[in-house]
Amino acid sequence: MPIHRRELLKSIAGAGAWGLGAPLLAAQETATATRGLASPRIEDVSVIECQPEGARLSVVKITTDQDGLYGYGCATFTQRADLIKPAVERYLKPFLLGKTTDRIEDIWQSCYDSSYWKNGPVLNNAISGVDEALWDIKGRQAGMPVYQLAGGKCREAVDTYGHAEGADFPEVVASAKQYMAQGFRNVRVQVGLPGMAGYGSSHSGGTDVKALHNKPLFEPAYDMRRSLKLLEICRRELGEEVGLLHDMHERLTPNEAVQFCKEAEQYDMFFLEDPLSPEDLGYFRQIRENCATPIAMGELFNNPHEWQPLIESRLIDYIRVHLSQAGGFSPSRKIAVLAEAYGVKTAWHGPGDLSPVGQAANITLDLVSYNFGIQEYTPFGEPTQAIFHGCPQMRDGYFWINEKPGWGIEIDEKEAARMPYRQSPLNGGWGEIRLRDGTVIKQ
Ligand code: GCO
Ligand code: MG
Numbered sequence: 001m002p003i004h005r006r007e008l009l010k011s012i013a014g015a016g017a018w019g020l021g022a023p024l025l026a027a028q029e030t031a032t033a034t035r036g037l038a039s040p041r042i043e044d045v046s047v048i049e050c051q052p053e054g055a056r057l058s059v060v061k062i063t064t065d066q067d068g069l070y071g072y073g074c075a076t077f078t079q080r081a082d083l084i085k086p087a088v089e090r091y092l093k094p095f096l097l098g099k100t101t102d103r104i105e106d107i108w109q110s111c112y113d114s115s116y117w118k119n120g121p122v123l124n125n126a127i128s129g130v131d132e133a134l135w136d137i138k139g140r141q142a143g144m145p146v147y148q149l150a151g152g153k154c155r156e157a158v159d160t161y162g163h164a165e166g167a168d169f170p171e172v173v174a175s176a177k178q179y180m181a182q183g184f185r186n187v188r189v190q191v192g193l194p195g196m197a198g199y200g201s202s203h204s205g206g207t208d209v210k211a212l213h214n215k216p217l218f219e220p221a222y223d224m225r226r227s228l229k230l231l232e233i234c235r236r237e238l239g240e241e242v243g244l245l246h247d248m249h250e251r252l253t254p255n256e257a258v259q260f261c262k263e264a265e266q267y268d269m270f271f272l273e274d275p276l277s278p279e280d281l282g283y284f285r286q287i288r289e290n291c292a293t294p295i296a297m298g299e300l301f302n303n304p305h306e307w308q309p310l311i312e313s314r315l316i317d318y319i320r321v322h323l324s325q326a327g328g329f330s331p332s333r334k335i336a337v338l339a340e341a342y343g344v345k346t347a348w349h350g351p352g353d354l355s356p357v358g359q360a361a362n363i364t365l366d367l368v369s370y371n372f373g374i375q376e377y378t379p380f381g382e383p384t385q386a387i388f389h390g391c392p393q394m395r396d397g398y399f400w401i402n403e404k405p406g407w408g409i410e411i412d413e414k415e416a417a418r419m420p421y422r423q424s425p426l427n428g429g430w431g432e433i434r435l436r437d438g439t440v441i442k443q
Contacts, residue, residue, distance in 0.1 A: 040064035040101045040137065045093040045130065047075065047085040050416040052383035055353035056081035056428050059411065060088055060129025062137060064101055069140060071101075072411060073132025074324050074358030075125040079429050081421060087126035091115070096130065104134045108330045119303040121325055128328030132361050132407070135329050139406035146361075146407060150333065150368040157398035158366040160350075160377035161186035161245050161270070167203030168192070169230060173237045183396030186243030186270055186374060191230045193223055197433050199249040199443070211436045218433050218441060220252045224260050231267040243270035243374075250277035250300075250442050258283065262291040270374065271296040271318050271347070277442050278306055284315040296320045296373075299349040307335060311344050318373045322349035329361045336369040345373030352378045356388040360407040363392050363399050375399055387415045 044063045051057065055078040063070040075084050095114055099107065111127045112118055139146045147153060164176035164187045176187040190200030195209035197216035211217045227246060234244055244267060252260060257275040264272055271294040276283050278300050287295060296318035301307050302325050310316045319339050323332045336346050346369055348362040359380075366372045377399065380391045390402045390409045402408025421428070433443045 038066065040066045040069055040141070042096045042099050042101060045088060045096055047088050047129065048072075048411060048413060048416050049081065049085060049421055050387055050419045051421050052387055052419045053352065053381050056421045057353075057355040058084040058125070058129070059355050059357055060126075060133050061411070062096075062101070062130065062133040064137065069137060071133035071136030071138075071140065071406060072357045072409060073129040073134070073136065073328065074355045074361060075129030076324060076353055076355050076358060077121055077125045078353040080122060081428050083122045084125055084129070087122050088129055092126055092130055101134050101137045104131065104138065104330060107131070107134060108327070112327065121302055124302050124327045125324045128324035128326075131328030131330050132324075132357065135361075136357075136406035143405050145364070145401060145403055145405060146329070147364045147367045147401060150364065153367045154370050154372065155367060157395075157400045158363050158372070158375045159185065160375045160394070160397055160399050161188050161243065162377050162397070163188050163190070163200070165190045165201040165203070166192065167194075167201065169233045171203070172201075172230060173234060176234060176238055176242070179397075180238070180242060183398075185241070185397055186245060187238075188245040188247060188273075188376075189230055189234050190247065191226060193218070193226060196222070197443075198223060199251060200247055209436075211434070211438075213434055213438045216431065216433045217436060218251065218443075219436060220256055220441075224252055224256050228260065228263050231264055231269070235267045240268075244268070245270045245273065245296075245374075247273040248275045250274045250280075254280045254283040254286075258286045258290055261287045261293045261295065265291040265293045269293055273297070273320065274299065281306065281310065284310060285313075288315055294318065296347050299325075299351075301326065304331075308338070311335075311339050311342050314342055314344065316344060318345050318347035320347045320349055322351075322354070323361050323365070324354075324358055325349075329365070332361075332365060336365055336371065340369065340371040343371075345371045347373045348375065350376035350378055354378070356380055356384065356391040357407050357409050357411075359399075360392055360401065360409055363401045364407070366399070367401060383419060387412055387419065 043065045046061050048059045058075045060073045060075050108131050115123055135146050162179040162184050166172040166175050172189050172191050179187045192198055192201035192203035196218050273296040294317040297316045298320040299322050301321050326332050366375050388409055393400045432440050434440050
């Protein structure tokens with residue numbers, strides 16, 4: 001006589017009462033128990049907020065019902081940092097309490113769907129915090145770093161680039177040479193614009209350029225000419241071996257961006273980054289049709305409809321998503337696999353507004369992805385290391401992952417509480433930048 005499925009599950013679980021979803025959970029528990037791994041349940045989900053240096057960092061902590069088993073995930077969105085905690089604690093936490101930590105993909109998909117409207121930066125960061133915390137937990141359970149769970153290393157360590165910058169050309173060259181002396185094989189070069197708010201150089205600014213307003217000022221055509229001059233000088237002064245990168249930060253008009261990429265071809269770049277804004281993706285084809293300068297794009301992407309067409313049409317060379325903005329380690333791993341099939345390499349965003357947990361997730365993907373390209377490097381200062389123990393180590397321009405289980409990072413929550421978000425007029429949000437005539441521009 002056939003056994004009824006419900007009866008079967010009941011006997012597997014040995015449970016008398018049936019709550020909603022209980023049969024499946026019970027069967028799953030038994031399955032993991034037979035593999036010798038107990039199935040932990042989520043007991044708490046919280047957000048650790050801190051500002052050890054310039055950026056407000058948000059990290060999700062998931063604790064389980066198993067003694068000492070917990071995990072951390074990066075959910076940093078510094079310009080809207082206050083919104084992460086409620087997104088996690090008021091919406092995802094009640095949804096997750098009591099669920100098993102075993103099913104990372106299932107949890108990702110159900111969290112993603114639970115807001116109905118999706119793919120925005122706040123909600124994606126909230127999900128990323130949960131997703132990466134679950135990977136951390138799984139690694140800790142297995143006693144392995146996450147890169148082992150994702151298949152193991154394709155390379156020993158991760159090649160990076162440092163940020164060289166200065167007020168004028170000689171300063172940038174000197175800054176690049178300092179990186180090269182430390183062993184870096186690749187440098188990003190950015191020069192200040194006198195009197196203007198350029199991107200990437202702390203030396204930009206000043207007030208001596210006349211404008212019809214008193215806000216920070218920027219003129220794209222000037223930036224374009226000065227940055228091209230910088231590339232010419234850097235290639236000449238720094239030699240033929242160094243990889244040169246430059247972040248255009250979507251500051252130019254689409255036509256200027258095409259011109260810039262075309263002119264830069266002669267300087268043999270490692271890549272040019274963000275020549276266009278996500279609103280102007282349609283112009284990437286024009287860049288491709290005009291030159292072979294390698295293009296990196298994607299730190300502003302939140303939505304699969306932004307990266308999929310660029311990768312599938314082979315319009316970029318490096319996909320440069322910010323992992324937590326795309327929803328964390330799980331979806332970004334799929335982006336890496338998609339990109340590999342189209343010959344596109346990875347260059348995950350690694351700026352200052354990323355927690356060491358987020359950088360560990362980047363480096364993990366760098367290690368396991370055959371199509372790894374390069375990793376952006378921003379140093380972790382002492383205050384950050386006082387909170388985050390076990391940060392990835394930099395040696396000779398290579399990032400080395402911590403070999404401890406999970407992401408290998410422990411957070412000193414007392415230290416974090418000593419460095420809370422600081423008050424500021426815009427609460428971490430960005431101000432505006434305007435053309436001479438007062439038109440606001442993307443920054
Ligand atoms: C980079 C980025 C950053 C961003 C920053 C925004 O390539 O490193 O462009 O510097 O501007 O992450 O918060
Ligand atoms: Mg950038």
